[in-house]
Amino acid sequence: MSTNIPKRPTLEELISGIIRGDRVALARGITLVESKLPSDRALAEQLIDRLLSKTGKATRIGVSGIPGVGKSTFIEAFGVHLTRLGKKVAVLAVDPSSKQTKGSILGDKTRMNKLAVNPNAYIRPTPTGSTLGGVADQSREAMLLCEAVGFDVILIETVGVGQSETLVRDMCDFFLLLTIAGAGDDLQGIKKGIMEMADAIVINKADGDNIPVVKKTLQELKQVVHYFSLPPSGWVTQVTTCSALLGEGIGELWILIESFNEKMTANGYLAHQRSQQNLQWMHQKLDGLLKQEFNRLVKEEVKDLAAKVENRELNPVTAAHQLFDLYKKKKG
Amino acid sequence: MSTNIPKRPTLEELISGIIRGDRVALARGITLVESKLPSDRALAEQLIDRLLSKTGKATRIGVSGIPGVGKSTFIEAFGVHLTRLGKKVAVLAVDPSSKQTKGSILGDKTRMNKLAVNPNAYIRPTPTGSTLGGVADQSREAMLLCEAVGFDVILIETVGVGQSETLVRDMCDFFLLLTIAGAGDDLQGIKKGIMEMADAIVINKADGDNIPVVKKTLQELKQVVHYFSLPPSGWVTQVTTCSALLGEGIGELWILIESFNEKMTANGYLAHQRSQQNLQWMHQKLDGLLKQEFNRLVKEEVKDLAAKVENRELNPVTAAHQLFDLYKKKKG
Numbered sequence: 152m153s154t155n156i157p158k159r160p161t162l163e164e165l166i167s168g169i170i171r172g173d174r175v176a177l178a179r180g181i182t183l184v185e186s187k188l189p190s191d192r193a194l195a196e197q198l199i200d201r202l203l204s205k206t207g208k209a210t211r212i213g214v215s216g217i218p219g220v221g222k223s224t225f226i227e228a229f230g231v232h233l234t235r236l237g238k239k240v241a242v243l244a245v246d247p248s249s250k251q252t253k254g255s256i257l258g259d260k261t262r263m264n265k266l267a268v269n270p271n272a273y274i275r276p277t278p279t280g281s282t283l284g285g286v287a288d289q290s291r292e293a294m295l296l297c298e299a300v301g302f303d304v305i306l307i308e309t310v311g312v313g314q315s316e317t318l319v320r321d322m323c324d325f326f327l328l329l330t331i332a333g334a335g336d337d338l339q340g341i342k343k344g345i346m347e348m349a350d351a352i353v354i355n356k357a358d359g360d361n362i363p364v365v366k367k368t369l370q371e372l373k374q375v376v377h378y379f380s381l382p383p384s385g386w387v388t389q390v391t392t393c394s395a396l397l398g399e400g401i402g403e404l405w406i407l408i409e410s411f412n413e414k415m416t417a418n419g420y421l422a423h424q425r426s427q428q429n430l431q432w433m434h435q436k437l438d439g440l441l442k443q444e445f446n447r448l449v450k451e452e453v454k455d456l457a458a459k460v461e462n463r464e465l466n467p468v469t470a471a472h473q474l475f476d477l478y479k480k481k482k483g
Numbered sequence: 484m485s486t487n488i489p490k491r492p493t494l495e496e497l498i499s500g501i502i503r504g505d506r507v508a509l510a511r512g513i514t515l516v517e518s519k520l521p522s523d524r525a526l527a528e529q530l531i532d533r534l535l536s537k538t539g540k541a542t543r544i545g546v547s548g549i550p551g552v553g554k555s556t557f558i559e560a561f562g563v564h565l566t567r568l569g570k571k572v573a574v575l576a577v578d579p580s581s582k583q584t585k586g587s588i589l590g591d592k593t594r595m596n597k598l599a600v601n602p603n604a605y606i607r608p609t610p611t612g613s614t615l616g617g618v619a620d621q622s623r624e625a626m627l628l629c630e631a632v633g634f635d636v637i638l639i640e641t642v643g644v645g646q647s648e649t650l651v652r653d654m655c656d657f658f659l660l661l662t663i664a665g666a667g668d669d670l671q672g673i674k675k676g677i678m679e680m681a682d683a684i685v686i687n688k689a690d691g692d693n694i695p696v697v698k699k700t701l702q703e704l705k706q707v708v709h710y711f712s713l714p715p716s717g718w719v720t721q722v723t724t725c726s727a728l729l730g731e732g733i734g735e736l737w738i739l740i741e742s743f744n745e746k747m748t749a750n751g752y753l754a755h756q757r758s759q760q761n762l763q764w765m766h767q768k769l770d771g772l773l774k775q776e777f778n779r780l781v782k783e784e785v786k787d788l789a790a791k792v793e794n795r796e797l798n799p800v801t802a803a804h805q806l807f808d809l810y811k812k813k814k815g
Contacts (some may be wrong), residue, residue: 199798207795288800344676346710375707378678426793433792436803441773444811459766461758463539466531468620471768479776 152224162194166201169299174273177300184292187285199292205299207425209419210412213307213319215345216329221355223262225329225395226306230263232401234271238304241297242266245319246277246310273302283438287318290430294322320348321428324421325408328352332361332368347379349388350411355402357392365392385421386411421481448481449474486651494526498533501631506605509632513607516624519617537631539757541573542744545639545651546717547677548661553687555594557661557727558638562595564733566603570636574598574627577622577651578609578642605634616771619650623764626654652680653760656753657740664693664700679711681720682743685736689724697724716752718743780813781806 160168160179168176184195198226216222230240242263266272273292294305309319320326328349346352352372357365369392376388389407393400415421446453456474459465492500492511517618548554562572574595598604607625609618626637641651652658660681678684679725684704689697701724708720721739725732728758778785788806791797 173715196798196801196804200801203795209775239588241555292800340707344679347676347679353720366766371706372710374703375710378704426795429792429795430789433789433799433802436800437806438770440807441777441810444807445769457762457765460761462760463535463758465537466528467761468624468768469528469532469763470765471772472528474765474769475772475776478773 152221162197162201163205165198169202169296170205172301174300177273177296179261181293184296185289195292200293202295202299206295207298209294209295209298209302209305210325210408210414211305211307211323212408212466213309213323213326215309215316215319215326215349216355218310220329221395222308222329225353225355225393226308227263227266228398228401230266230272230306231269231406232398232405233304234266234269236405237271238307239271239302240266240304241275241294241300241302241304242308243275243290244277244308244310245286245294245315273297282466283318284435284472286315287432288323288398288436290318291322303304314333314344316348321431324415324424325350325411327404329355330368330372331356332364346375346388350386351389351391351404351407352376353400354390354392354394357400358394358397384415384421384424385418386415445478449477452477494529494533497530499669501534501628502537506632509605509628512628512643513625516628517621520770527624531627534627535781538627539630541626541630541634541637542657542740543626543637543639543655544740545641545648545658546653547641547648547658547681548649548687550642552661552663553727554661555685556638557725558640559595559598559683560727560730560733562598562604562638563601563635564730564737566598567806568737571603571605571634572598572601572636572638573605573607573626573632574638574640575607575622575625575629575733576609576640576642576646605629615646616767618647619654619764619779620768622650623654624794633755648677648680653763656747656756657682657743659736661687662704663688664696678707678720682718683721683723683736684708685732685741686722686724687727689732690726690729706790716747716756717750718747720753776814779809781809785811 160176165176165180166182169180175417180198183191183198186192186195202213214222214226216225228241230242233240263274267274275297290307294307297305305323307319309315326349328345328351330352332354354365354368354372369390372390376390379388381387391400391404391407393404395401412421452474456465456470460467460470492508495509497512497515501512512530515523515530518527519526543815546554546558548815558574562574565572577593587674595606609631614675622639626639629637637655639651639655641647660683662684664686686697686700686704686764701722704722708722713719722731723736723739725736727733744753784806787803790799790801792799
């Protein structure tokens with residue numbers, strides 16, 4: 152909107168700006184990692200590489216939940232609570248479906264107006280990547296930049312579309328599923344596999360007339376998680392309640408996450424999980440690049456053979472071998 | 484053991500043998516698809532391609548459950564019940580961990596001695612693939628051969644090691660999780676994500692003194708599945724009980740599976756699921772081949788860069804790009 156566009160900062164300016172905690176440099180850095188221009192991509196990688204030693208100090212919390220559970224109200228209440236404790240809080244949104252919004256920064260900020268004006272908070276909307284892989288890279292890199300700037304807690308919100316929860320689960324330390332009482336009643340409530348990813352399931356809207364049904368749901372969900380096998384961390388999924396509206400249960404939740412952090416730091420799981428997440432990120436990125444290259448060379452043939460496989464005219468194994476041989480021939 | 488080894492059948496002999504329902508030809512065919520010799524691999528693919536039009540008529544049932552739930556007793560009771568209804572039943576085992584047993588055919592058959600001697604049943608132990616992908620291919624191809632021979636029901640047993648349940652889920656129509664009462668009590672009972680894959684959860688050992696605790700577990704598990712979202716098929720995970728020992732609940736379970744089959748045939752989901760499974764198989768196989776080729780060329784570099792990523796010396800995205808560029812250079 153403004154015609155007074157400041158000149159583009161150099162890589163060195165960006166790096167020093169981010170290290171001294173400058174928000175404008177952060178925003179510029181995130182814009183850079185979200186850029187699709189190949190020249191920007193190369194710069195973005197250098198930026199991340201140079202800042203890597205400054206990252207990793209924040210607590211990374213993923214927040215998932217279907218629409219209607221009050222995610223924005225919750226993140227605002229939780230974020231405000233953390234800033235009162237003296238923490239600097241960054242909120243990132245991951246929503247691979249929001250292509251049309253072109254980064255609805257206004258939308259996100261008006262949803263959380265108390266947090267938006269808080270000097271110790273930073274809200275960044277979804278990057279507008281065209282692919283889930285793109286969104287994944289951009290969100291992870293934005294998170295690293297926020298850490299380099301000095302945020303203590305990163306809240307990563309996901310709307311739960313497609314594979315976005317898995318993406319967020321793979322980039323956070325603690326994964327929180329927000330739900331409401333009776334969400335299971337229509338058998339549509341909680342997406343398959345999400346509950347079992349959660350370190351905590353938090354029943355929101357535990358206020359007023361809701362309280363009896365919240366109590367019932369609390370008991371039921373405790374029963375449900377009781378059936379989950381213990382993960383490698385030894386951490387048992389916790390079920391709690393809160394009222395984001397009244398700010399109740401929010402402080403207790405942060406204490407729970409701190410106790411998770413202490414235990415998982417002591418037993419080495421947190422460091423292990425993060426290094427596994429980094430390795431996984433590398434492999435996913437690599438797979439994506441290989442797949443892209445493969446499709447560039449034999450896309451049409453994949454379609455043809457896939458159709459034959461679907462119609463049971465061709466054994467899937469034979470089809471795979473034929474495609475692989477074609478690929479090897481073409482690259483030559 | 485015998486020195487009187489019959490000559491190796493030709494491809495044509497194998498095909499005609501399998502089509503006319505010959506068990507020896509079936510065993511030979513399965514041995515062929517399990518072979519790791521490249522020349523055998525080529526023959527195996529031809530065999531499957533030629534028989535493809537004869538496959539797909541069986542009901543494919545996956546059976547999973549941790550050790551101790553009575554899987555063998557259950558499969559024997561269920562298999563014997565099906566043969567009494569005039570069905571021909573094949574039992575395949577999928578256990579990627581059983582490398583050392585070299586195909587414990589004796590072990591599998593003595594575990595199910597009534598079924599082993601039943602002329603309408605066929606028991607085949609785990610193929611001894613070195614990789615999960617290898618076992619996956621071999622098990623799927625063995626299943627297709629069993630269908631071409633004319634089996635009506637294929638029971639695919641998995642021990643639940645590593646990713647074997649997902650593998651079995653991806654090759655069957657109906658996925659059955661066998662459990663026992665109180666299996667959740669030690670929080671180790673049911674592996675994460677497995678319950679939500681199941682079309683039915685069957686509580687075995689519903690006999691004698693167990694009955695009260697089975698009833699309690701039945702109610703609890705019904706509560707648990709109530710929280711799962713509805714899958715695309717519209718089929719709600721059923722929770723039932725049985726006593727494989729006394730043969731109780733076995734007939735009811737088959738009726739349940741038949742009703743699943745009817746509904747999923749009518750709404751088109753069964754055909755859809757199978758064609759998706761075939762496509763997925765092709766893509767998984769292709770990914771495996773690409774990964775193999777990739778590792779052949781840049782294995783050492785992957786190790787080096789992975790170590791740097793683990794130590795936070797290198798951004799995972801940069802590492803992936805470096806590996807990809809190296810690969811492109813090497814493959815020339």
